[in-house]
Amino acid sequence: MRYFWAAALAGISAAGTASAGQEPVPIPTEFPRVMPVAPPILAPAPPPPSPYARPVRPKGNPAYWVTSVDYPAEALREEVSGVARFRLIVGTDGRVTQCEIMATSGSAALDATTCNLVTRRARFDPARDEAGNPTVGTYWNAVRWVIPVYMPPPPGSFTETFDVDNFGLRKNCRVISAKGDFYEKGPGDCGGDRPDYFRGQVAGKPALRVIRSLTITIANAPDQTGERPATVRALRPAGAWPVSGTRVTEAIVETDGTISDCRVTSVTGPLAEVLKVNTNDCPRRFERGYAAANGQIVRALVRMTDTTTVEQLSQPTAKPGKAAGD
Incomplete structure (x- = not known):
């Protein structure tokens, strides 16, 4: 250790000695002038x-x-x-005056439905300028369209009634009777009122009273369904105008909830003009299959009998108007 420190000190000393024999370095007498920096503005x-x-x-x-x-x-x-991203122009009255799709969902039907529904249903407190006066404003948002997956319907039956007024408003929805597990709430308000359920379809149509009865039975599916005619997939939208008639639909639900066969087996009344036999209007799958009494998941045959009776309450309207409160 002593040798290490001695060598280090010797090195420093030798360096000092070597510089002592050189010419002295001149010391400058003038230095560059440094201009003052102006303060920031x-x-x-x-x-x-x-x-x-x-x-x-x-x-x-x-x-x-x-x-x-x-x-x-x-x-x-x-x-x-898909996801449809949209921009709205909102007028001074709080109503949508323009809807523009800023990023498409990938489906023209989803994009068009997005703007159609938002324009019709959205209401706003209008934007305000610096003086507090209403002014035109913009609003951005998005609709995420996801295929709905429902639980399989349990056996049972219910009957409901509702009115459709001259503005297309669905009102006074009531459950008249309910049996089994299909409708747990029993008779009473069905909570199904939709302010504009049929709006856009009321021109030339009367106010209506609709009575609908639905019965669902569940049985074990046969091992083989045999040769059956091919079905045509045709879904009626939930807001389709009510039509009187009775339809019977049968569907085979697999153990994983997949619907392997669904078809309308019979249609009677005026409904037969808009819905045909062998039409498939079921969802493609339920969230799960059906369980037997012992808890085992089994293939099930679901039969749905749906009867709709439509009564006219008023004369047809020539042109839809604005509903009160809009």
């Missing part, structure tokens, strides 16, 4: 925002503008999903 602070100016604000929950029951039948049939 600070821009004046912007004026505080007006306490009155604000953007548009949705009235109610935007999630109710478009729901799963609004899924276009064409997109359901093709199992198309």
Whole structure:
């Protein structure tokens, strides 16, 4: 250790000795002048925002503008999903004056339905200018279209009634009777009112009273269904105009919830003009299959008998108008 420190000190000493024999380094007598730097120019602070100016604000929950029951039948049939991003121009009255798709969902049907429903249902508190006066504003949002997957319907029956007024509003929805597990709430308000369920279809149509009865039975599916005619997939939208008639639909539900065969086996009444036998209007699958009494999941044959009776309450309207409160 002593040798290490001695060698280090010797090195420093030798370096000092070597520099002592050289010419002295001249010391400069003049130095470059450093110009002073001007202080930064600070821009004046912007004026505080007006306490009155604000953007548009949705009235109610935007999630109710478009729901799963609004899924276009064409997109359901093709199992198309996607996200439609849109921009709205909102007028001084809080109504949508223009809807533009900024990023497509990949489906023309989903994009068109998005703008159609949002334009019709969305209501806003209008934007305000600096003086607090209503002004035109913009609003951005998106609708995520996801193929709905439902639980398999349990056996049972129910009867409901509702009215459709001259503005296309579905009102006074009531459950008259309910049996089994299909409708757990029993008689009473069915909670099915939709403010504009049939709007856009009321021109030339009367106000209606609709009575609908649905019965569902579940049985073990046969091992083989035999040769059956091919079906035509044709889904009626949830908001299709009510038509009187009775339809019977049979579907085979596999253990994983997949619907392997679905067809309308009979149609009677005026409904036969818009719905044909061997039409497949079932979803492609349920969330799960059916369980037997012992808990084992089994293939099931589901039979649905759906009867609709339509009564006319008023004369047809020549042209749809604006509903009160819109």
